[in-house]
Amino acid sequence: MNVLTNKNIILGVSGSIAAYKSPDIVRRLQDLGAEVRVILTASGAQFITELSLQTISKNPVYHNLWDQQAELSMGHIALAKWADVILIAPASANTIANIVSGMADDLLANTILASNCPIFIAPAMNQQMYAADSVQKNLNTLSGRDVHIIPPEYGTQACGDIGDGRLPQPDIIAQQVAKVFNSGKLNGKKVLITLGATIEAIDPVRYLSNHSSGKMGMALADACIEAGAKTTLVYGNINAKLNPKARTIPANSAEKMYQVVMDNIADQDIFIACGAVSDYAVKNIAKNKIKKSDQTLTLTFYPTKDILKSVCQLKSKPLCIGFAAETQNLVKNAKNKLKNKGCDAIILNDVSRPDWGFKSDTNEVLFLTQKSSIKITQNSKQKLGREIVKIIAKNFL
Template sequence: MQQLTNKQILVGVTGGIAAYKAAELIRRLQDHGATVRVIMTKAAQAFITPLTLQALSGNPVHCDLLDSEAEAAMGHIELARWADLVLIAPASADFMARLATGQADDLLATVCLATNASIAIAPSMNQGMWRDQSTQQNLQTLISKQVLVFGPGDGSQACGDIGPGRMMEPEQLAVEASSVFKIGSLDGVKIVITAGPTREAIDPVRYISNHSSGKMGFALAQAAMDAGASVTLITGPVSLQTPERVTRIDINSAAEMHQAVIETLPVCDIFIGSAAVADYRPTSIADQKIKKSTETMTIELVRNPDIIADVSNHPQRPFTIGFAAETQDVESYARGKLEKKKLDLIIANDVSNTAIGFNSDNNAVSVIWNDGKVSLPMTSKQQLGRHLIEEICQHYRKK
């Protein structure tokens, strides 16, 4: 199984003889399903060229903090948001010292300060440098800051010494990276997630819909699967790849989604309604394409079934989570929906913000329940999906 499927790994390469192993590490991470981008320090470029790592990763290698081209496309903040994991391999003694003291004097150090993703280091240095008191103090500082430490290994070194300080082998590092994403414990839990828009037909060629891309729902499905759940994803029309081992049901209209959801409830433990379901549909659908014949046209609409309310009130009610995509008074409207529809949780976001609204790759939300709330800052939808599944898992287990 590819445990890093859809994960975005930012590999930081610092100066040291083990930098040549970064080439193999990129391959092994990709073998496990990850998408890889690379940052190199100036010292790293003395050991291996950016062109080599660019060819292997399939993405441009980032080297300079003040690179005008990078800032125009994917600067240090964009890289920080993009990453699900920042893996620094090799991590030199110098970089460990700079990371421990919070310096931001190059691109890699700056990204580490800016990211919300997990940070892992794979130390690589002479055994004397590893054992030195300053390095060990820096190591403890990094551990106290929740930086993950992979290795180092023990054995012969390029300088001829024998002892601790060898960088872990690339395959071992890929396995360690995979373990970062084993979040929560939803083994055996059955989750149904709705995603994307619905389309309400007017005639054979026209319909009423919205701008939902389905990205958030698909990210939740991936995260739930990674946490061990059995996932059914009921989705409107979107152009997204189905996450591995997720059962996908494609629908078009709200009525079709409603039917598909109700049919899954006998085997559903958690329901997450992240789809942007049309509130109304035309009362009738024309058999043929409506011709342009008058200056105005009136379409009579009727309300669609309320999927989330029907799930919450169903005799076989699962743990029920709704979404509130609002453009104003976000928390107020979300709490009203939480209470009216008797939900366990509601996830609210401001879709008027184009940086996190429909079609964006990023999002920021608040998870709200009857007597509490937690806000999750803007990050990639893939990473946010994992944070949300963790939060949902905690509330589900309590109840």
């Protein structure tokens, strides 16, 4: 797994002679695992062709704010939501000024305004242009708004001048972007996450389970690892790839998951209960396959142990975060769970929606504490995972 695996990057290419380096920037980002989509300004297209960027990025190149097909689904908003990072390289003096002033006259400018992800700008221009008061002031303003500036290099320029203004090598740009994901927000922390569905045997062949895929838990695990946490995954039945950087322990049944969690919780700083644990298990599991008959079959269930509540009741409990998968009275049920379990936060998941939640790659959640409620609007589970980690770090650490 590379540092930019599962990361979506928009590369904005504006009208600088250094645009000839942009296909190589795409390649270097891809080398680190990123999925890249390119937005090309009209001036950018004077320096590099759409075809080159499309071929290298393996995605259509976006350039037209007035693309009727794309805008049927609000293309510029969808692009902004899709991106984990927007990188503008090369960034022309004009594009930099546009961003500072909030101009929204082309697709790149609109996408930037509609996004809430980190933005990187790699200015590239003639050394005298770069030194101009207005350009320097604009870059300072952007720095003050937490835009990451990748400074240009010193050297001989296309026009023959020597000075600051050359676009850095593509691999250096890609490395700078990658750093944003190693936030270090959970450095030194140990996190234990349960994920996936438990399986409760009925007989040697059949079982009782649920629709959880483990994708949300895995996305959270990826985000915790990215943020520097030592992460342990206690997983049931999942349809997601386990992050090789995590310590992983299988635990198929509710009883096994309870045991594994309790055996491993002592030195953990954070416990995230994302596993979909069966509330009931079958009493008297049949030793042999139950044969079909004309008679009604009655199974008896007993309540399983409450893992989240048990961890919350530990003397020296970690920070405890639960998930509430609800289909009705969403907020009321989630608030009750927060109170009854005694946890620090509950992440509410509306699993009645067909367009997100169970099995889906997207989700929308409400992060609830006793005092606050933060909505994280529908997005990929990867992005949600990172948002949740940010909220945990900001509110509790």
